[in-house]
Amino acid sequence: MKRRVLVAMSGGVDSSVAAAILREQDYDVVGVAMRLAPEPTSPVATAPIAKRRGTCCSHDDFEDARRVAERMDFPFYVIDLRADFAARVVDNFVSEYLGGRTPNPCVMCNREIKFDRLWSRARALNADYVATGHYARIERGADGKFHLLRAVDDTKDQSYFLFTLGQDELSRTIFPLGAMTKTEVRARARALGLATADKPESQEICFVPDGDYASFVERRSTPAQLRPGSIVDVDGKRLSNHAGVHRFTVGQRRGLGVASGERLYVREIRAESGVVVTGTREQLDSSGLIANRVNLVDDSIASGNEVSVEVKIRYRHRAIPATMRVDPERRAEIHFASTGPAVTPGQACVFYRGDEVLGGGFIERALTEKAAN
């Protein structure tokens, strides 16, 4: 009996190749494209024909995925998870911004949609596994435990987005691309004759295609939910006013609307009072952070003891050495080995040891030398 795997297909080259590889490995592949973001307004009959065909990028993307399924001869379905995505990812995105934090919706989408909601669907469809085109590796150790590892291609490694996966999820997940480089993936796609071989990377957050997060949050909020207020310096001196804390992220330099001799950065956002504190580059430095809702890939390190790890506090940052202690409330106190970069509340903080993901959590606040003890 072939093992059935539900492959989440976006229409991009990565998930296309992931599905194709599993098909070649003789899995019973079932491809699904998830309808997640709300539809754009439907095109009117008088619009130019090319626009009518291409208004919604996701429809074209689904067609690309469908073509891969046809070429590789496995069944393919579009499934509608818009309501789940709105309730579990988009609402969280909005409320995090309103709370003065900077969310990472891809982490939430993985946790809530791809490795939870989609898994329910997989079981409903009698599938044994869920697979995606993520660049990360899963290995089973001699102890029988599953380990989540960085991808071989360091420039594409997406293990940062996957720290919420526990033993249960890892045991039924396949990442076929973990040992491949992007170049190899594209070459494989070309060799297989997949239409998606040379598709460009997608960059933006899928449900905010124009990248204007502030406007998106405003459209999804009532005026009473917005927190306008003042921009101040580290001494509390008011520099100007702003229209809402959701327009800022810690570490941000542009768009502060403050004329100053020095380059100023957002240092802290106090959502309740609407105060955005700015400081110089040096004043952004932190000594560590507090993370909450911590997940450990292997719970056995949650001993309460201090452990040495490397932490990555933004996807595009390098991991830096730190010590960490996880308490029973799933909060982690982390101290960087040396002065660290700006810590952005709401972002994920992922703990590594070498290539292995030990776990991660969501950043609650930065620690500075003074506050650390």
Next chain:
Amino acid sequence: MSIYLDHNAGAPLRTEASAAISRLLQDAGGNPSSVHRAGQRSRRALEAARAQVATVIRPADTRQVVFTSGGTESNNLAIFGAITAASRRRKIISSTIEHSSILAPLAELERRGFNVVRVAPDSDGRIDPARVIAALDSETALVTLGLANSEVGTIQDLAPLASASKASGASFHVDSAQAVGRIPVDVDALGCDLMTLSGHKLGAPAGIGALYIRDSAKFAPTIFGGPHENGMRAGTPNLLGAVAFGAAAEAAMSTISAESQRISSLAASLLARLREAIPGLRLNGPLVGRLPNTINLTFPGVLGESMLIALDLEGVEVSMGSACAAGAVEPSHVLRAIGRSVADARSSLRISLGWSNTAEEIDAVAAIIPAVWRRVAAAEPLSEASAR
């Protein structure tokens, strides 16, 4: 081997239709409008097919059947042909449960300034003829309604509408795509001006349909070109499709009463067994006054989308509402119109039987569907899916 239970979307090609296509391919003819003998052979085949197709609605004059590219074209020709002929009148009466090939043209006409009245059905999907008659007036250009609903199978009582339409000077169009070949239809007894027929619902290939146009109908052509099809629909007819349609129609009509009995009892048996195995299963549409082949069911506690895919992977092919442009399924507008909640509509599937189905298949399906329902309900309970 899969079990195909989606005849309302399109029936598998009948062997008779396939044989007719093969015969015609052996004897490659010319354009039926051409003078030469190759053209004459084609013309003879086309007219023979027309006579066969006409038997499904029994018109006094078979020449009033015009071949089209399918049900959608027939509905469009009927609607635009009728409103073009009734130049001054700007009102159209229809219902909320029609096929998209009626709803979409009406939405377009509404956009162009027409007054479209959509009568709502009762909770079984029945359109009250009195409500249509009440909406008729001297402004009404057209009444356009389906004879049997594609999703829940309700058969409408349209008999009172022909004389009422005529009395107020409106054209009366009936979409009988889902009804013909399954239940007896007599276009003259019904008295409508225009009637839509579809080939692939009967076991012909997709791409062939017909529009019945009564000689007295107020109808203006909307496709212009050569003098084909009595000038009603320009373009060289799809002869391969037409002969297949003719053969499928003849096959359907030669067995209609026995076949209708057989399908009806298969469907009843399936329904009874599903009801026994699935507590809370609900039938949408009326118990009587329905197409013998159509069962629309609301499955408790599951998403229809999951059921549909899970069944497909088990080799059972059914349907749910209609597919959107992206290929995802949308909740049925018909179920919404007969008062089902969005949640119920999302939990519903349509099972439609036809000539290809056997008692063995129905036995198999009567076991597979409850097993799949139990698995889906356990793995992906509705309570877990977000509130919709």
